[in-house]
Amino acid sequence: MAGGLKVLVVGGGVAGPSLALWLARLGCEVVVVERSAQGRHTGQQIDVRGYGVDVMKKMGIAEKVKERVVREPGTLLVDRDGKHRAYFPTREDGRGDTSISSEYEIMRGDLCEILWEATKDKVVYRYGVRVKGLEQVDEGVKVSFDDDEGKPEVYDLVVGCDGVRSATRKMMLGEGAKDPFCPTGGAIAWVTIPTEEGDTRDFVWYASPGKRLMGSRKDRDDCLRAYFITSGLPEDHPIRTTLRSGDIMEQRKAWAAHYKGMGWQSDRFTREVVESTLADDFHASETGQVKMERWYEGRVALLGDAAYCPSPAGWGTAMAFVGAYVMAGELARHCGLSADAGEIGEEQREKARKAIPDALKAYDETLRPLIVKVQKVSRAGEGLPSSRFAISMFLAVMGLVERLKLDRLMMRLATGGGSDFGWKLPEYAELGVENDEK
Missing domain, CATH: 3.30.9.30 (D-Amino Acid Oxidase; Chain A, domain 2)
Structure with missing residues (x-):
């Protein structure tokens, strides 16, 4: 008998542990390396919306998140004198996508700690370690590290979840390649x-x-x-x-x-x-934003901000959750993996290894239509008002939106017709989430 696929995840923030959670359920041997000397349980307030809430429930962490949410009553707009000009209360309806302040507002550090708690017993975390080299070979990806623990290690799959300035992305694209980060x-x-x-x-x-x-x-x-x-x-x-x-x-x-x-x-x-x-x-x-023609090369792939950073208008956490879910689902579907299946034989493992590039291609093709729409919407809101007149008009309009209670409609219009962006979240029975957490 042999273990499941051997996977290296680079980055211990949100995207990396999210993917590790799914892959561990599929019986993969997952190692997460993080350059920080300890867990990255820090950062400011973030929110989870739309598909991100749906996936969070499938992950089984929604209730844990709800226990630690920031109780933010709503969003308040003020003028230069501090006078209240518009106010939009948080509306809790189970999806967290119908008001400016989300139902699932949480400190980034708390979310990272929840993900770590959910994975620490099934995933190996190595802190204070950087990947210094990737080489794609017949048997997988040969990875060298900057520590002194020994020779390079070979993994079936390497996934870069190391942020918008991803070092994994640079190594995957090769020396001299243009940086796909578009300021x-x-x-x-x-x-x-x-x-x-x-x-x-x-x-x-x-x-x-x-x-x-x-x-x-x-x-x-x-x-x-x-x-x-x-x-x-x-x-x-x-x-x-x-x-x-x-x-x-x-x-x-x-x-x-x-x-x-x-x-x-x-x-x-x-x-x-x-x-x-x-x-x-x-x-x-x-x-x-990070814009790439494809998010994988051979057996190296990118996830989250490293692949498709959607800033400046947010959605990063939700898209990290969704991306991890889709990547794990396509790996399960193409590689013949399933939740709680236990160890697999060497022949099945070899078939799974050979199917990895096809799974990564499907991940890219399945997720890309959503990311294109999210990035387009995110860019649409980046033009900040530049004159005192424009700001006055903006505040007047937002005051009218408050009085007419149009903030829900405004949020739907801001996402191109709703939080679903016209994209359907795939269902992967292989991940064992038919009975989602409600």
Whole structure:
């Protein structure tokens, strides 16, 4: 007898452990390598919507997530004086896709911890390890690491889940290949700062001339999460140049300079982003999308932001869940795998190995129509208002939307007719989820 397929997953954030959960159910021998010295159970607030909720239920983690959601009453829009201009409450209806604030709002670190708890007993996690080389050979993929644990190891499949700047993607495409990350000229940053009296648990947003958005969320009583989003930045703008340099304090100063004096809480937020000790968790990145002709090469594949980052308007977590589900389902279908099937014989394992490229092709063809639509919708909302008049008109319209209770319709229009994007989530009986978690 022999074990199942031997799979290396690169990246221990959301996409990697999600795929590992499914593959472990299929009897695969899964190793997750993560460059961080410990689990990446950190990060700011994220949401799960639409298909992501459906898949989360199939994974069996929806109730765990619900136990740890951020209780965010709704989304509040304010003007430069802090005056309330529009408010949209969170509506909980079991799908989490009918209001601006989702039913499934959760801190990224909490979600990562839930995924780790669900996989740690069936998956091997190796921290502080980077992949330094991939070589496709007859028997699989020969992988070399940067640690000193021994010779290169051969895996049947390698999946890069290592983010928008994926090193796995670079190795898969080969030296000299064009980077498929397409920057939009914008950037986003988030940071933790001290809370003050009057801070609300609503998701608060303020828009200022110069294509600048600033927001806040409060998932805990002892701190506030500040958000900054901007667009239309030239190549030599300090925000973009400091992002390339990697100097975190210089980044913090660049963001503070760009937002100082813009109204609402800007003076407080820009002061704290530089001075507060809580701001040590500051993180910033360029906004953009990853666009590739295909997400696999031989027995190496990409998943999540590494393959199809949909920013700037979100959907990353949901698409990581859906991508992991589709990849696992197509591997099961093409490779003759099934949940709880136990060990397989060497002959069956060899057949499964040979079918991997066909499974990856099916994964690409099945998921791509959805990703194309999600990326299109995401780009549609990136043009931030640039003038005081445009902002005033926007706030007036949103106030009307609130009064007429049109926010559900607005969300449906924002996703091209609803959260399903006209795409049907496949069913994979091989994954053993006929009786989904309700």
